[in-house]
Amino acid sequence: MSNKINNDFKSYATMNHQKITDTVVFSESSTGSNLACLALEEGLYFVDAGMNTTRASEFRKEMEEKFSMNTLGLFVTHAHIDHFLGMQAFSDVEIIAAKESIPRFERFTNVVFTEEIIENMSKIFPTIKKDIEEAKISMPTIFVDEKQEFGKDKDILFKVLGGHSSCSSEILYQKDKVLFTGDLIQVDVYPYFGEPDTDLKKWVKALLDWESKEEYKFLAGHGKVIDSKYITSVREFFEEMLIVVKELKFTGVSKEEIVEHPKIPKGYWPNTAVRRPPYNFSISQLYDKV
Template identity: 25%
Template sequence: MIRRALILSAVALALAISAKAADLSYDLTPQEVAPGTYVLEGTREYFTRENGGNIVNTAFIVTNEGVVVIDNGPSKRYGEELRAAIARVTDKPVLRVIVTHLHPDHFLGGQAFEDVPVGATAATRAGIAEEGTMVTENLYRLSGDWMRGTETVVPSETLEDGQVIKVGGHTLRLLELSGHTESDLVVMDETTGVLFASDLVFHDRAPTFPHADIAVWLESLDTLQALDFKVLVPGHGPVTRDAGPIEQTRAYLQWLNGALREAAAGGREITEVIRMPIPPEFADMDLVRDELTRSVLTLYPELARDSLPPASN
């Protein structure tokens, strides 16, 4: 009897877990930011079991011929819900997906788009092939059942800097920049003036630095600000019609870079640097203290080593 009761309890628990997983939904709501151009804005949070990794801005463009998707999200479930959200807007087919860089919230919805060309730069394709399994496993730990069935799909097509994609009355110009990662692909829709800036631009959310080079990132922001855009879609945070998010991101990078270099030159311990005060202009950015801690752990050790006096013979 005891054994039977244990088995029934285990079955009931398994069914409850399965039902809970089946109830999960990202509730994706496309927002039209320009004619035929839609953004699905994620929360300004880190990966959790509550948000399922829905922390990223994805987007799609409905052209006369079909749909172009910009990034496909953090999980198989997200990718499937993204396709369903597109289908609620238009009955036109998805023609292609553009993946902007190798961070998992931007490409792990790929299984839902294996029937269409998925493009990324050569460096991003190589990075996803090399790191995809590791980051997928990490997101399973962070997001739980939201990730069920998710596997890495390496983009099938190589996109290049300066490439122009003409589709359904839209002219999409691709720029391969860097700084946030080795390869950050930006999409400029010259037809509508919408700039998809990817994670080179954060808005009201502290930037992340796992693959960053701040000096190069700052140069890329100058390139973005020189573009003639009407709508700016950041990788994280609200869409705007001005360069405010570029300026905010630049100001934060400049402050962080200067503060870390000053601390390294002064020989400050990493634990002290993590606790350094945050300027008032950045204090209201989401996750600023958490991301400061992560950025110090990522960037400071090398700066501290470079500041050491040369060894004497």
């Protein structure tokens, strides 16, 4: 592949693209999910489409020009809108997601985005008013049940894990030891874990497995590239959160009181991180489950 791949990535500095290996490019985003590109011998695969179709299209075009290859497919780590709203940029290729994501995709393909809906969503996704104008949501073409390998040499493993959502999946690029985590890792922010199908036990199980992969680089759904040591801090936070919320509920602390209770774990994120309503909602949702 070396004759196909140009390693000069300087021109992408202003686009916040990062060369991870000779065959993996990571594009960090401050709005919507991160994007990534994997260059196999036979063509390109992308991970997540973010929220903006134009940005996803431009990233795809840049990578196709850079590697002189065509695109084969898009992997969606999970069916939350900030990871797939830009999927129209990949409408001509295979789109791969977990089988568990079918209900979410069906719901989004049928929804009418009224002004009221968009206004409410903009409280969480500030750019959605602009992003939705060019978006076209469609059903993925391949749904994975548990796990499936991709690439002629089976270099890519798509595995459904659950945790953040029932459809949360990892994409393991075994050749270059790179793992795409989706929102099972949310770097340096207050994490969101408040979906009805969020399962912290499955989440912790996934993190424990990743901790053993010390030689891997981990590309998160949001935030910078991390290593296995960072994952340990995330895992310890969620383990403690589970224990503390369960204990506080048992001792009679109310759902309203628990959100601001001093025993709630401080977390793995920096002091500069902003605490937003979805984090408080996540704690109250966990209270109902334990």
